[in-house]
Amino acid sequence: MQNNMIKISNLEKIYRTEEVETIALNKMNMEVKEGEFVAVMGPSGCGKSTLLNILGLLDDPNGGSFLFNGEEIAHYNERQRANLRKRTIGFVFQSFNLIDELTVFENVELPLIYTGVKASERKERVEAALDKMQIMHRRNHYPQQLSGGQQQRVAVARAVVNQPKLILADEPTGNLDSSNGNEVMALLTDLNDAGTTIVMVTHSEHDAKYAHRIIRMLDGQTVTESILREQL
């Protein structure tokens, strides 16, 4: 039996503007085990992305509890969140979010710079990650010189270069054609097989089938959970 990597209970997130109050997460509960691959689905505006952002320590909840590896982190300040984030979490986005001014190599190198890895080691690790994603030959190109599939492979390389325990993927195939999409899903599955926990938000039933478990959300809450296959 694996440990819970993530356990959220009664998690709330409310967005307020001058006139409107939007409840994005309404006392949400959820658990993710170490090494698990979870897909989160639901209609637009149901709170998927908010959930992912809180899980990714990019945003803080308004209430409830968030245990990460057994430690309560709901009250963490920005610096603490940034520290935890850069050591343990990698992100993959629908729109890739590569920095246009940096080359492929430099984009992937970035997380290592911020965690203070030495230059010689950086080079080794970045090259290993690029090789794994089969994008090594493009290392000196800029993102806008790559196809969508290639860009997403770079983004995945960047997400894994720090060897994070958790990868959060937000519609990772949303901007890709089906063959490129399948390739990226295969990459994520490989990573998961190697032990990385993955939480993926998706609209695609096809992609969701790669996961161990699907959580369906509506109005900021979990409505159903279905187990597709057992975690090894």
Add this chain to the structure above:
Amino acid sequence: MFQNYFKSAWRSLWKNKSTSIINIVGLSVGMTAAVLIFIWVQNEMSYDNYNKDAANIYRLTTNLKTEGWIWETTPLLLADAVKKEVPEIEKIARLYSGDMPVFNINNNLSYEKNCAFVDDDWFNIFHYDFIEGNAASFANDINSIILTASEATKYFGSANNAMGKIIHADSLNYVVKAIVKDAPVNSSFQYSAFIPLQNLLRNADRKSNDENWDNANYITFIKVQPTVNISALTKKITNVLQLRSGDTEKQSSISLEDLKDMHFETDLQSSFFASGNKNTVYIFSVLGILLLIIACVNYVNLTTAKASLRAKEVSVRKMVGAGRMQLFNQFLSEAFLVSIIALAITLLLVKLCLPAFNTITDKHFSLSLLSASLWKVVGITLLSAFVLNSIYPAMVLSSFKPLHVFRGFTVLKLKDNYLRKGLVTLQFTFSVMLIAGTIIIYKQMQFIQQTNPGYNRSQVLMTHVPPNVDFSKKDQLVNVIKQELLAQSSIQNVSLTNQPILNIGSYSTGAADWAGRDTTFNPKIAQLSVDADYANTMQLQMNEGRWFEKNNESDKNNVILNETAVKELNIPKPYIGQRFTWKGKKGQIIGIVKDFKYKSLHDKTGPLVVFQNPAWANLFMIKVAPGNAQQAVNALQKIWKQILPGNPLEYNFLDDSFNQLYKADRQTSSLILIFAVIAIIVSCLGLFGLAAFAAEQRTKEIGIRKVLGATVANITTLISKDFVKLVCIAIVIATPLSLLAMNKWIQSFAYRIKMSWWIFVVAGLIALLIALITVSFQSIKAAIANPVESLRSE
């Protein structure tokens, strides 16, 4: 890490070329202006500080209790007396710089205008860099002379060449014993030749005159031990003066003035040294800071305006682990990079502008990259620009919440927008103030040129009677010259006077008496000695009575008053024929001359007595026939050489002296004009960038509006409106501020223009027009773009 920062910074600059160019050009121009101003300010504030012992050097000034006067000079004998009686004084040296000896070098005659007669210890009190020779050889020989390097080069081709050479001056031979480096720009002592003071006193007349305790003709400096109690020392020196001069009523006293404070001394009756004005220094410091701020505003505005374009990058960096501090440092690096590039351009611009700046300020600054003081100025400017540029944008940019970016929220808060508008308004407020200032100064300068001074200053040549002419033969000599000059067809008239008409600095108190005078009424009256030809030469107008007549014996005692004198002295009617005693001579008032401006327009025309005293005839006023200036000069040169072969001829035109009179005002006006232009250019650069950005951001909106039927004019108005509003606010703020500031300036003129409301309207309109042209360029470009293109790009 930093390598990465600079790499990203460089690429980001490269990617946003137009913004980068605006930022760097604006910053360089602003920094150049600031550096030039600060070089000047630093120079003013550090006067005479280059002397190692500056803190222990003092000038002795003489205070006269009854008159309330402070003289920078002291009696000749004071130095000798205190040297003996006051042991606290380490070194003492006197300076006399009132003579211009005529140097004869290989039969080339010239006045040495910056000649100082000094005691030996002068070179032990003040710092001099000896290139050749030393101070001791100067002290050992009364006939020695020290030249500065540039003066030695002027006379002998090079410093080396000058050593040991003989300079013949006023019947004496001086040997060049040493060469010193030229005085630094921030020295009060801009002398180019030094002669032992003892040499001056060889002249028996001068010696007996100056060894009188009542005559204070020498500037005395002392150097003391750092531990000396200055107030006790002051008392001691005063005691010596009072005792030796027999001043039992203690009417005179001595003050010690710190060498470092000398440049800004304002209480003196007059001074041989160029004095500074602290107000001007403050005003220009503020100007320098404001110009720098204006330049930095562009960077802050454009960087924060374009922040949304950087938001994605910031968010991505945050997600992959960048802390706020790391991002902050990254944007600091960017600002630093921009500042450093701007600095390199600034140094180049400063180098290019320095000759012109030297001309305007009448200084001789040089750009030496080894000079510590230059780097101090440049360093402070760079640091200020960097701090102003970096902190706020870096804070804004590093504070983005990554989520908001991806969710499409506006990344900038409302207050950032207000701040940006506020900064643009600030820039234009300052620009409008400078434009208004420029107009007012220009109008006043025009007023000065056009005001009828009451005499005709065109085509008048002036030359001094040489100071070394034998006094007993002077009368006859000047008359011979006058007759020779009058014989020339190129010369219409010649007259002799004591002072140039446009700036009479000669006054008398208690020398006048007239019918009905209250015996306690002793006003200060300006005095002008003339001859019978003066009124015609200068084309003065008479109000009533007549001018002096040739060969009229009684006119030797008679006087002419100006209109103000009649009023202020309360002369009883009828004015003509009233008894008037002037300097002991009993005569009559024979005429009232119409008031003419015998001072600059800064000063009100006061009472003036015009009289005849041939002993005071020191200045030829030569009226040239129209179109004959060159012939007149040639004739003057020929006559001079013939009659006064031992004296070089130095002449100038009254018109030039008139311009010289307003030199400081013209300096100010040129500088303000230049700074106004810089402020406007830099502000408009920023506006140009902001307008471009606004147009770019609203491409889609403009496209939709055009599809719905908006005209080019509609769109142009739409984009320009926001900016025009800001400029209008700036005009409203700037008007009272410039009114206040310029009122202060114009108060320094006794005769001045009225500051009409239209000046401020024009200043506002100029700023508005320039801003409008700047903005229109971008908005029209956006307005005429094909909407199909802009909508497709979305």
